[in-house]
Amino acid sequence: MEEDDTILQKPLSELIADQLKKRIWNEEMQFGERLLETELAETYDVSRSTIREALKILEIEELVVSKARKGTYVANFTEQDVNEIIELRTLIEAQAFTKAVSRLEKEHIEKLDSILAEMKKRVADKDWNGLFDLDMKFHSYVVGLCGNSRIIKIYDSLQVQIRTFLMHLDKYYSSVESFYQEHADLLEALKSRNVMHVNRQVKDHIEYVEEKLLGVSQNTKVEEA
Known part of the structure; x- marks a missing residue:
């Protein structure tokens, strides 16, 4: 199977999670930076629920952290x-x-x-x-x-x-x-x-x-x- 075919089969939330990873690795997003669902939904032209799913993927991978009543942040690297x-x-x-x-x-x-x-x-x-x-x-x-x-x-x-x-x-x-x-x-x-x-x-x-x-x-x- 070609790599492009694999990408096309990925859910939208995974594709966005991959894009967010690249932005963090390219230092377009900084450690400790707050990630706003509304802004990300507008940037990628998707629903906030899709953004929440993408952030959940990154949280499982420990690339972001979710703080109760405070929001979601790029995880610090200690x-x-x-x-x-x-x-x-x-x-x-x-x-x-x-x-x-x-x-x-x-x-x-x-x-x-x-x-x-x-x-x-x-x-x-x-x-x-x-x-x-x-x-x-x-x-x-x-x-x-x-x-x-x-x-x-x-x-x-x-x-x-x-x-x-x-x-x-x-x-x-x-x-x-x-x-x-x-x-x-x-x-x-x-x-x-x-x-x-x-x-x-x-x-x-x-x-x-x-x-x-x-x-x-x-x-x-x-x-x-």
């Missing part, structure tokens, strides 16, 4: 959230990438090569959002090859949270080229079929982000003290 996502990514991806090594076929490598080629184009345009979307595509594809349906299901349930986490990263990478290179290194590790090398490369990739994000956070706290 240091605790960062800690938990990094820990989960390390646990899940190190295991999944390792298990995927023995299952890699020529067609899988070709698919990952094509994703990397798309990333290269985004590098030329300095398109961070495009790179983050392709990062998700790359990692999800490898996790999907691990052969453990429960790992895949858990990882799928974290997709929105991980993508929200990624929108912070452009501030901490020295360049789009370095972000791209980390994925090129990951692919080379997978091609080597060396399980220990793959495991180390995945952990290094995630721990680099932890060091940058949490290191900056801790330094800021020291300066404010």
Whole structure:
């Protein structure tokens, strides 16, 4: 089935929820910003009930929060959230990438090569959002090859949270080229079929982000003290 066919089969509320996610990830909507049903209904030319359904989807995915008698807001993304996502990514991806090594076929490598080629184009345009979307595509594809349906299901349930986490990263990478290179290194590790090398490369990739994000956070706290 083509991707366009899948989109056409989605309920309107899901399509609007997807649009709202992109606006949050593009920072057109800020963390903590109040979302007004009336305004959103006018923007998308739909009923308020459709907007409520879309917001409920985002609430389940923990991208928005509903406060009694106060309204609905874009969820804040805290240091605790960062800690938990990094820990989960390390646990899940190190295991999944390792298990995927023995299952890699020529067609899988070709698919990952094509994703990397798309990333290269985004590098030329300095398109961070495009790179983050392709990062998700790359990692999800490898996790999907691990052969453990429960790992895949858990990882799928974290997709929105991980993508929200990624929108912070452009501030901490020295360049789009370095972000791209980390994925090129990951692919080379997978091609080597060396399980220990793959495991180390995945952990290094995630721990680099932890060091940058949490290191900056801790330094800021020291300066404010």
